Amino acid sequence: MNDIARMLEKQAKWQRQRAYLSWPEKIRMAEIMRDLLRHLRSGMPHRHCPRIVEEHAQPPKK
Amino acid sequence: MKAVADLLNAMIDAGVIDTYALFGAIAQMRYTEAVATLDADALVVLRSEQGRDLLAPIYEFCRIRGYVPQDEAVLVGAWPVQLVPVFSTLTKEAVELAETVDYEGSALRVVRATHLAVIALSVGRAKDYARILALLESKSVAPEEIETLAARHQLSEAWQRFKRRFLDE
Numbered sequence: 001m002n003d004i005a006r007m008l009e010k011q012a013k014w015q016r017q018r019a020y021l022s023w024p025e026k027i028r029m030a031e032i033m034r035d036l037l038r039h040l041r042s043g044m045p046h047r048h049c050p051r052i053v054e055e056h057a058q059p060p061k062k
Numbered sequence: 063m064k065a066v067a068d069l070l071n072a073m074i075d076a077g078v079i080d081t082y083a084l085f086g087a088i089a090q091m092r093y094t095e096a097v098a099t100l101d102a103d104a105l106v107v108l109r110s111e112q113g114r115d116l117l118a119p120i121y122e123f124c125r126i127r128g129y130v131p132q133d134e135a136v137l138v139g140a141w142p143v144q145l146v147p148v149f150s151t152l153t154k155e156a157v158e159l160a161e162t163v164d165y166e167g168s169a170l171r172v173v174r175a176t177h178l179a180v181i182a183l184s185v186g187r188a189k190d191y192a193r194i195l196a197l198l199e200s201k202s203v204a205p206e207e208i209e210t211l212a213a214r215h216q217l218s219e220a221w222q223r224f225k226r227r228f229l230d231e
Contacts, residue, residue, distance in 0.1 A: 018095035019200050024166055027063050027088065029096035031140050037098055 083160030093202035
């Protein structure tokens with residue numbers, strides 16, 4: 001198995017484990033994701049990902 | 063989500079609705095990893111189905127309690143909640159057979175995994191197919207259970223198409 005396949009398998013395993021969190025915990029995660037989505041769509045900075053939003057908000061470089 | 067549970071339970075107590083159950087992404091997350099969603103969806107069984115605007119009594123109930131409409135939803139705490147009257151025998155059955163779970167001290171009714179999967183099958187968008195696959199992967203529902211329920215609601219053809227496309231190859 002090469003490194004990439006190993007890394008992807010590890011990532012998939014980690015993601016599957018997230019299914020065993022409590023429902024309220026997953027809903028709290030969904031709230032954060034939803035807020036991020038809204039802010040990314042509006043182009044406004046967000047407390048959880050200010051750098052990402054700033055990068056997206058930059059006009060394209062010439 | 064606790065505020066959503068309290069509001070929906072208060073609607074039953076006040077006789078505005080007969081019952082309700084959460085469905086869609088929020089319900090899916092009981093069985094799978096967290097997924098991105100913009101709102102919470104609730105199926106509602108209305109007390110009265112008369113009048114042109116079926117949801118008017120619900121919106122009035124919410125307004126009196128300070129919950130305001132936001133687009134197609136009502137904003138309850140952190141969540142816009144879409145209230146969808148049951149629209150088929152499948153959705154009616156899904157609400158009747160929903161589970162009541164404890165959500166941080168409040169009772170909250172939630173559609174079971176098999177009904178979630180078959181409702182998704184009946185809607186048939188890409189994200190609905192992704193929901194079915196996620197539920198299958200989490201082993202919260204077996205293909206045979208979906209097949210049986212789909213057959214009872216005249217969705218066998220849709221299930222066979224889904225199976226050919228996503229499971230048989």
